[in-house]
Each structure stands twice: as structure tokens, then as C-alpha cells.
Amino acid sequence: MRKVAIIGVGLTKFGELWDVSFRQMIVEAGARAIEDAGIDGKQIDAMYVGNMSAGQFIHQEHIASLIVDHAGLLPIPCTRVEAACASGGLALRQAFIAVASGIHDIVVAAGIEKMTDILAEQTTEALATAADQEWEAFVGSTFPGIYALMARRHMHEYGTTEEQMAMVAVKNHHNACFNPCAQYHMEVTIEDVLKSALVASPLKLLDCSPITDGAACAILVPAEKARRYTDTPILIAGTGQASDAISLHDRQTLTGLRATVEAVRAAYKMAGVEARDVDLAEVHDCFTIAEIMAIEDLGFCKKGEGGKITEQGETALGGRIPINTSGGLKGKGHPVGATGIAQAVEIAQQLSGEAGKRQVEGAQIGLTHNVGGSGGTAVVHIFKRGD
Amino acid sequence: MRKVAIIGVGLTKFGELWDVSFRQMIVEAGARAIEDAGIDGKQIDAMYVGNMSAGQFIHQEHIASLIVDHAGLLPIPCTRVEAACASGGLALRQAFIAVASGIHDIVVAAGIEKMTDILAEQTTEALATAADQEWEAFVGSTFPGIYALMARRHMHEYGTTEEQMAMVAVKNHHNACFNPCAQYHMEVTIEDVLKSALVASPLKLLDCSPITDGAACAILVPAEKARRYTDTPILIAGTGQASDAISLHDRQTLTGLRATVEAVRAAYKMAGVEARDVDLAEVHDCFTIAEIMAIEDLGFCKKGEGGKITEQGETALGGRIPINTSGGLKGKGHPVGATGIAQAVEIAQQLSGEAGKRQVEGAQIGLTHNVGGSGGTAVVHIFKRGD
Numbered sequence: 001m002r003k004v005a006i007i008g009v010g011l012t013k014f015g016e017l018w019d020v021s022f023r024q025m026i027v028e029a030g031a032r033a034i035e036d037a038g039i040d041g042k043q044i045d046a047m048y049v050g051n052m053s054a055g056q057f058i059h060q061e062h063i064a065s066l067i068v069d070h071a072g073l074l075p076i077p078c079t080r081v082e083a084a085c086a087s088g089g090l091a092l093r094q095a096f097i098a099v100a101s102g103i104h105d106i107v108v109a110a111g112i113e114k115m116t117d118i119l120a121e122q123t124t125e126a127l128a129t130a131a132d133q134e135w136e137a138f139v140g141s142t143f144p145g146i147y148a149l150m151a152r153r154h155m156h157e158y159g160t161t162e163e164q165m166a167m168v169a170v171k172n173h174h175n176a177c178f179n180p181c182a183q184y185h186m187e188v189t190i191e192d193v194l195k196s197a198l199v200a201s202p203l204k205l206l207d208c209s210p211i212t213d214g215a216a217c218a219i220l221v222p223a224e225k226a227r228r229y230t231d232t233p234i235l236i237a238g239t240g241q242a243s244d245a246i247s248l249h250d251r252q253t254l255t256g257l258r259a260t261v262e263a264v265r266a267a268y269k270m271a272g273v274e275a276r277d278v279d280l281a282e283v284h285d286c287f288t289i290a291e292i293m294a295i296e297d298l299g300f301c302k303k304g305e306g307g308k309i310t311e312q313g314e315t316a317l318g319g320r321i322p323i324n325t326s327g328g329l330k331g332k333g334h335p336v337g338a339t340g341i342a343q344a345v346e347i348a349q350q351l352s353g354e355a356g357k358r359q360v361e362g363a364q365i366g367l368t369h370n371v372g373g374s375g376g377t378a379v380v381h382i383f384k385r386g387d
Numbered sequence: 388m389r390k391v392a393i394i395g396v397g398l399t400k401f402g403e404l405w406d407v408s409f410r411q412m413i414v415e416a417g418a419r420a421i422e423d424a425g426i427d428g429k430q431i432d433a434m435y436v437g438n439m440s441a442g443q444f445i446h447q448e449h450i451a452s453l454i455v456d457h458a459g460l461l462p463i464p465c466t467r468v469e470a471a472c473a474s475g476g477l478a479l480r481q482a483f484i485a486v487a488s489g490i491h492d493i494v495v496a497a498g499i500e501k502m503t504d505i506l507a508e509q510t511t512e513a514l515a516t517a518a519d520q521e522w523e524a525f526v527g528s529t530f531p532g533i534y535a536l537m538a539r540r541h542m543h544e545y546g547t548t549e550e551q552m553a554m555v556a557v558k559n560h561h562n563a564c565f566n567p568c569a570q571y572h573m574e575v576t577i578e579d580v581l582k583s584a585l586v587a588s589p590l591k592l593l594d595c596s597p598i599t600d601g602a603a604c605a606i607l608v609p610a611e612k613a614r615r616y617t618d619t620p621i622l623i624a625g626t627g628q629a630s631d632a633i634s635l636h637d638r639q640t641l642t643g644l645r646a647t648v649e650a651v652r653a654a655y656k657m658a659g660v661e662a663r664d665v666d667l668a669e670v671h672d673c674f675t676i677a678e679i680m681a682i683e684d685l686g687f688c689k690k691g692e693g694g695k696i697t698e699q700g701e702t703a704l705g706g707r708i709p710i711n712t713s714g715g716l717k718g719k720g721h722p723v724g725a726t727g728i729a730q731a732v733e734i735a736q737q738l739s740g741e742a743g744k745r746q747v748e749g750a751q752i753g754l755t756h757n758v759g760g761s762g763g764t765a766v767v768h769i770f771k772r773g774d
Contacts, residue, residue: 001489055442055516059524062471062517065633065763075649077628078764079477082467084449090466094481101488102388129442130449137446241464246452262462376452377465 001100003223005233005386008037009345014214014333015183022058022114023070025215030071030108033217037229041071044219045104047078048094050087050111051337056126058114067110084130085286087111088340089370089379092218093239096381099220111341112215123211127336130373132247144208144287146248146374148200151289153254155202157304160292162202164307166193168288169206169330171316176327178357183212183333193288207288212333216341218348226386232352237365238271238382240264246376255304259378260297260369267367268299271382275299278321278382279363280350282343284371285328291315294369295323298380317358325350325358340370344381351385388487390610392620392773395424396732401601401720402570409445409501410457412602416725417458417495420604424616428458431606432491434465435481437474437498438724443513445501454497471517472673474498475603475727476757476766480626482607483768492608498728499602510598514723517760519634531595531674533635533761535587538676540641542589544691547679549589551694553580555675556593556717558703563714565744570599570720580675594675599720603728605735613773619739624752625658625769627651633763642691646765647684647756654754655686658769662686665708665769666750667737669730671758672715678702681756682710685767704745712737712745727757731768738772 010032012025020028026049034041047068055061064078081090088111095109115123128137131146154160170190176182188206196205226233242262245251252258268274275298283298285291292306300321301309309315315323326332326346329339347366349355366383397419399412407415413436421428434455442448451465468477475498482496502510515524518533541547557577563569575593583592613620629649632638639645655661662685670685672678679693687708688696696702702710713719713733716726734753736742753770 053442053448055440055513056448058520059516060520061440061443061469062633062760062763064470065630065759066519068630069632069637069763073630075629075631075645077650077766078470078630079481079628080469082448082469083451083465094466097485097488097490100490101484103484103487126442129446132453133445133447241466242462243452243455243460243465244462245456246449250456258462263464372452373449376449376456379464 002102004096004099004220004236005223005226006218006236006348007221007226007229007233008033008219009348010036010217011181011342011345012215013181014212014335016116017213018116023066025114025213026067026110026112027071029215029217030110033219037219039229041073043106044073044076044108045106046076046098047108047110048091049078049080050091050340051080052082052084052087052113053126058117083377084372085336085339086370086372086377086379087337092340092344092381093241093379095220096236096239099222105221107220108217109220109341110217111338113335113337114213115211115335116213135247135249144200144203147287147289148203149248150254151202154289154293157255160307162194163190164311165207165288165292166190167310168285168291169193172285172324172328172330175317175325175358176331179327179332182327182331183210184331203287209286209329209334212335214333214335214338216338216345218341218344233386234348234351235384235386236381237384238267240266241379243377244375246373248374256293256297257371257375257378259375260294263378263380264298267380267382273365273382277365278367279365280322280325280360281367281369282326282346283323283369285324285330286334291323298369322360325355325360340379343368343370347383351383389489391483391486391607391623392610392613393605393623393735394608394613394616394620395420395606396735397423397604398568398729398732399602400568401599401722403503404600405503410453412501412600413454413497413499414458416602416604417497420606424606426616428460430493431460431463431495432493433463433485434460434495434497435478436465436467437478437727438467439469439471439474439500440513445504470759470764472723472726473757473759473764473766474724479605479727479731479768480628480766483623483626486607486609494607495604496607496728497604498725500722500724501600502598502722503600522634522636531587531590534674534676535590536635537641538589541676541680544642547694549581550577551698552594552675552679553577554697555672555678556580559672559711559715559717562704562712562745563718566714566719569714569718570597571718590674596673596716596721599722601720601722601725603725603732605728605731620773621735621738622771622773623768624771625654627653628766630764631762633760635761643680643684644758644762644765646762647681650765650767651685654767654769660752660769664752665754666752667709667712667747668754668756669713669733670710670756672711672717673721678710685756709747712742712747727766730755730757734770738770
């Protein structure tokens with residue numbers, strides 16, 4: 001397998017983009033990535049795009065063809081991949097494998113979701129199709145309810161508190177204030193979170209990530225050729241993907257995600273690093289409890305101590321292991337199919353020293369963690385600053 | 388890149404399977420492939436699954452997680468890929484790339500669609516999401532109408548006749564009679580086709596492929612290890628994928644598919660063969676005119692002569708280049724996401740000499756051709772019988 005590096009990244013503004021269409025968004029993100037990489041579109045050999053459900057959100061399947069056409073990239077192959085909210089991470093992984101295999105040289109990994117063109121209740125119903133239709137959605141479960149079950153059990157087993165969960169939201173909203181592309185530039189306090197409307201006890205509105213439109217792109221090339229295009233190539237040193245039962249009742253535990261544990265084990269092994277080597281991470285904080293479980297499952301602390309290290313500030317900017325410097329899904333926004341690529345964009349900018357006011361000084365190794373549904377799929381990537 | 392071979396294949400019965408669920412179908416096809424390969428499920432490293440729109444057909448996204456769970460394969464990675472009716476072909480290509488890269492050894496390429504659990508008009512509407520929503524579906528176009536435009540232009544430019552199109556249906560229904568898994572075991576005559584209900588002039592009901600439930604699997608390994616598992620490994624010698632404008636009005640021509648021409652060029656180049664070397668092919672006959680255009684675009688005859696060589700019997704069993712010995716989409720059925728894999732199943736069985744009464748004697752090289760929508764995506768694979 002060839003080594004693979006990122007040479008350029010691009011992001012649209014994240015938010016409720018009522019005046020921007022699906023096709024405009026992907027072209028905008030792609031154009032920024034091409035400009036960042038300093039290449040010509042004609043040099044691109046193939047594209048992978050992560051998207052959860054354009055079929056339900058904008059009534060359009062077969063988006064890969066639509067995207068390469070509107071991006072002016074015909075007739076290159078374009079492949080859509082989907083694993084609910086992990087779709088972007090999967091697109092990055094497939095692009096990585098394609099370059100590593102030698103079948104393509106310059107490959108775009110993209111992610112996109114246009115979620116606000118339908119009514120909010122329709123969006124919630126569409127998102128619920130990422131859960132088991134016969135065992136979960138059938139009885140009325142939606143994602144806040146499913147993650148609330150995990151939160152309750154985590155509180156019961158480890159003494160995690162609602163205040164600790166709120167601190168995840170406070171931190172990520174703070175970080176988002178330094179990210180020009182974030183959906184929210186709005187600080188929140190612990191009290192704001194605790195007093196926000198109850199969605200599914202113990203989760204309040206400000207424990208939940210929002211509904212977001214957005215697109216993200218990263219351009220991958222063989223590492224040996226990366227220096228032709230940039231002085232700061234970002235090596236994709238490890239990739240791991242794993243599956244678990246789609247429905248909660250079939251899982252081994254409610255207080256962590258087996259798919260995360262398996263995926264990060266594979267990624268650490270491939271990259272030849274351990275959790276302690278990682279300087280910063282973008283993790284899948286679709287709900288505040290999800291970040292707490294993630295930092296445990298990824299090995300940044302012992303199981304059950306995710307709430308505690310959040311409270312102690314270890315995951316804040318300037319802390320031991322800064323988590324979600326971009327603002328995360330919570331503050332930056334969560335256009336589901338775009339999120340996995342947007343995480344890689346943040347890590348690439350951080351390792352290149354281009355993260356502005358949210359820069360983690362001297363960062364050499366970063367990690368992304370992208371989850372589908374309630375944990376049926378997880379994908380982890382590890383990035384190293386090129387020497 | 389490592390060479391890649393198929394060591395086992397499996398297919399469900401195709402048809403209106405009202406007593407079989409989505410999850411049962413994929414397990415059935417997978418179990419048959421595993422049995423055919425003579426491996427244990429525990430040996431499988433990863434899975435790719437082609438599916439057009441479980442989101443619309445059974446209101447379930449994130450099917451990759453559901454499938455590996457129900458197949459007893461947790462926690463291996465599973466990735467859904469989608470390009471409308473070319474989803475299966477894309478799954479085969481991604482599985483090929485994964486094995487070729489060295490990241491995985493034993494990989495399942497699967498395809499599945501459960502189309503009959505909703506009303507027929509809902510199915511037609513769901514299928515129309517593979518066309519451009521803003522330029523085609525918006526004005527009421529569905530696929531019979533879109534292919535009818537291509538048929539009319541082909542008739543105008545090349546003198547192709549409705550009788551020649553009908554002969555595609557007659558041939559493919561005949562072939563399907565020898566395929567135990569086919570949806571139809573029913574001969575039709577040219578008169579039957581010409582007298583069947585008009586759907587979108589000049590296409591009649593029997594010019595159209597049906598709505599079908601079904602699943603298909605193929606198991607891929609590095610070619611150098613294939614002999615451990617089977618005496619008749621089938622080498623995947625070439626793969627090609629290409630894109631074109633999703634909507635007809637942006638295409639260079641109406642009488643052929645640029646995506647097919649580009650995809651087969653890449654596949655022939657990789658395999659080191661030409662059209663004349665191919666012994667048989669499974670092509671994407673979603674409508675009879677589509678088979679006529681495909682055999683031209685793939686190089687089996689000159690542009691415009693597809694109708695003529697069909698009339699002359701060159702594409703029949705025993706003819707110069709047998710096309711759709713399985714019965715094709717027309718006779719075997721067209722569970723959209725499964726079709727690309729089912730095509731590979733047929734070629735693998737033919738090259739292994741296991742195709743029973745539809746066997747093409749001495750077949751050494753086979754080709755599959757899978758199209759998404761009206762030609763926004765095409766993927767071609769070339770297979771060789773292992774020496």
C-alpha cells in the first residue's frame with residue numbers, strides 16, 4: 001500500500017443555508033479545496049462523496065453523478081458512500097484506499113448534507129432511519145431518546161453528572177466562536193444548558209447537535225508526490241472502521257461504543273501510535289454524552305472518567321488533549337454526511353498551523369472519530385504532520 | 388496492486404418476495420456465497436454493499452451496520468455504496484480496490500434491494516430520484532419516458548425498429564427460462580411485446596424491466612490465494628467506472644452512453660483485452676433500447692447496428708456474442724442495488740462451467756456492464772477464467 005497525504009481542504013459555511021442549493025454547496029467546498037491544494041480540477045482522477053440521505057432530504061439519489069457534473073469534473077468516477085452520520089468518514093477511508101491501492105492518484109473525499117429544505121419534524125424522521133426500523137423507530141425512538149438511554153446508564157455506572165455533560169456543550173460552543181465556518185458563534189454557560197428545554201431526559205436542547213447544511217472536501221494524493229503541491233502535507237497514518245449491532249438492545253454495553261473501540265485499535269495499529277501520542281482530536285459529539293463516551297473509548301482517559309476530565313478542563317483548548325477545537329458537531333454544526341470530512345479539515349488545518357485563534361501549538365498528531373447512528377458504524381483516522 | 392479473484396457467489400430467488408424481509412434476503416445470498424467459496428464467515432475481513440434506496444423503499448438507512456449484524460459478521464467494516472441502479476457494480480469495484488490495495492484479504496461484495504414493500508406508484512417515484520430532480524423529475528419525467536426519448540432518437544438516426552427492440556425482450560425472457568433464480572420463467576413473442584400496454588412510446592410494458600426483490604453476493608480474495616479455496620477462481624481482470632451528466636439535456640448524445648464508453652475503455656485497458664476477445668456479457672437492459680445501445684457502446688458492433696445484430700441472432704445463446712444469458716434485468720428481474728453483483732454471479736458461473744442449460748461452451752472471458760439512472764454512472768468489469 002502506498003502512503004497517502006492530504007494536500008488541500010475546503011469547507012462551506014455551516015448553518016441553515018436557505019439561499020444555497022445542494023449543488024452549489026458541494027461546488028463551493030470543492031473549489032476551496034482545489035484552491036488550497038493549488039491544483040487544476042482536470043488533474044483529479046476520482047471522487048468519493050459521503051451523504052446520508054439526499055433521497056429523503058432533497059428527494060435526490062444518484063448524487064455522485066450530479067456532483068461531478070456540476071463540479072465540471074466529467075467523466076471521472078464518483079462514488080457515494082453511506083453509513084448515516086459516519087458517511088463522511090467512510091468517504092475519506094475509501095479515498096484513502098483508492099490512492100493507497102494505486103488505482104488513482106489525485107482523489108477528492110467529500111461530504112455533504114442539505115437538511116433544512118424539509119420541515120424539522122421530517123428531518124427528525126429522516127434521521128431516525130439510521131436506527132433499526134423494526135426494533136427502535138417502530139416504537140417511536142429517535143436519536144435523542146436513544147442517546148438518553150446511554151446517558152442514563154453512564155450516569156448510573158460512573159456517576160457522570162448533567163453538569164459534566166453541559167460542560168461539553170460549553171467548551172464546544174466556546175471553540176466554535178473561533179471558527180469562521182461554524183454554525184454558532186454563541187457562548188453558552190452551564191446554566192444555559194441545564195435550563196434549556198428538556199428533549200429526552202437527561203438530555204436538554206443544548207446537549208444536542210443542531211440540524212445543519214454544509215459541505216466539506218479534502219484532496220488526497222500519494223505521499224511521495226505531496227511535496228509537489230504543498231509545504232505542509234498531512235499524512236493519513238492510520239484508518240480503522242468497525243461495525244456494531246444497529247440497535248441498542250443487541251449491544252454488549254450501553255456506556256461505550258464497541259465500534260469505536262475496534263476502529264481506533266485498527267487505526268492506532270496502522271499508524272504505530274497510542275492514545276497518549278495524540279495531540280488533539282475531533283470526536284463525534286452528536287450529543288454531549290457521545291463526546292464523553294468517545295474520549296473514553298478512544299483511550300484518552302479510563303472508562304467512566306470522561307465526565308471528570310471534561311470538568312477538569314483537560315479537553316479544552318490549552319488542556320492535555322484538546323477535543324473538538326473546531327466547535328465539534330455541537331458548535332460547528334452537523335450536516336450529517338459532511339461531518340466526517342469536516343473533522344479531517346479541522347485536523348489538517350491544525351497540523352498545518354492554520355487554525356487561527358483555536359490553534360493547538362506544536363500539534364503533530366491528530367485523530368478524527370466519526371460515528372453512524374447510535375454506534376452501528378465508527379470510523380477513525382489518524383493524521384501526522386509531514387516531516 | 389494485487390490481482391483479485393472471485394472464489395464464491397450466491398443469489399436469492401429474484402421476484403416479488405412478499406414473505407422474505409430485507410435482512411433475510413441478504414443473509415440468504417451471503418450464506419450461499421460462503422458455502423460456494425467453502426470458507427467460514429469468521430474469515431471475512433470486510434464487506435461492501437450496493438443499495439439504491441432502502442431509505443425510500445423500506446425507510447431504513449445505515450443498512451451496512453444492520454447487514455453485518457444480521458449476517459453474524461460483527462465487528463467487520465461494512466460500507467454501503469450507491470449510484471442508483473449501478474450500486475451493485477460500484478460495490479464490486481470497491482471490494483476489488485480494497486483487496487487490490489492489500490488493506491483486506493477476504494471481502495464480500497453484495498447488492499440488495501427490497502422494492503415491493505411499498506405501492507407500485509411509490510416505487511416508480513423512488514426510482515425517479517435517480518434522475519435530475521430539478522430538470523427531469525420536476526417536469527414529470529420517469530425512467531420509461533427518459534429511455535423512450537433515447538429510443539426515438541436511436542430509431543431516427545439508425546433505423547432501429549420496435550420489432551428489433553422487442554427481440555431483446557424475447558431473447559432475454561427465453562434465457563431466463565433456464566435460470567432457476569429468475570423472476571420470470573415465461574417465453575414471450577415479438578407480437579406479445581408489440582401488443583403489450585404502451586408505457587412511453589415507443590416503449591411497451593414488455594420493453595421494460597420489472598420491479599424486483601433480490602440480493603446477490605460475491606466473495607473476493609487476492610488471486611494468489613484463490614486456489615486454496617476453489618479449483619475455478621475467476622479473475623477480475625479489469626474494472627472501469629465513469630460519470631456523465633445526470634440529466635439527458637446536458638449529454639453529448641442521446642443514442643449512447645458516454646459513461647459506458649469511458650468505463651469500458653478503462654476496463655479493456657486494465658485487462659489487456661478488446662471487445663472481440665469477450666465471449667459473453669451481462670449488460671444493463673433496464674429497457675430493451677438500453678441493451679441495444681450497450682452492445683454498441685461496449686464495442687460488440689458498430690454504433691447503430693445493435694438492433695440489427697440482435698435481429699440476426701448474434702446476441703442469442705449460441706450466437707457470436709451471447710448477451711444476458713442470465714435473462715438480464717428484463718427476464719431475471721432488476722432489484723436495482725443487487726443487479727451489478729447478480730451480473731457478476733452469472734459471469735462467474737458461466738466461466739466456471741456451472742451455468743446449466745444456459746452455458747456458453749468454452750467461455751474464457753466475460754464482461755459486466757451496470758448503469759446508474761439514465762447513464763449518469765456506468766461501471767464495467769472484465770472477468771477471466773483462472774488458468
